[in-house]
Amino acid sequence: MSRHNIRLMYAGQQVLVVAGYDRPLRELFLQVFRCQESVLAGEDEIVYDSLHEPALDWTIISTLTGKLDALGIKVPATMIEAVYLDQRFTAGNIVVWHHANHSPAEV
16 A cells, blocks of 8 residues: 655644555545644544545546545645556555655655
8 A cells, every 4th residue: 555645734724635545455545634733632533534435436546636626635746646656556565745845755
């Protein structure tokens, strides 16, 4: 599974956007979490999870980009390209942090 992460502002709060390719399922995925301000507050709140919409065709990148557009979330084009290439080349075991102002960093 590949995992591409970025922290952004959404609806006035910081969110963590996670997108990637799941090799065993042969599908893309998208998750958006509202980040808690305090460690004591508990787990991050799920804003969106592609698992909740299995009827959508998660085998095509336009489903992922369309859902981001519908949510009003703008991620760098390099992140979308990286997810697409992971799918195209069935990449896995990749964790990358993307940033709005500089190059991504693989962990």
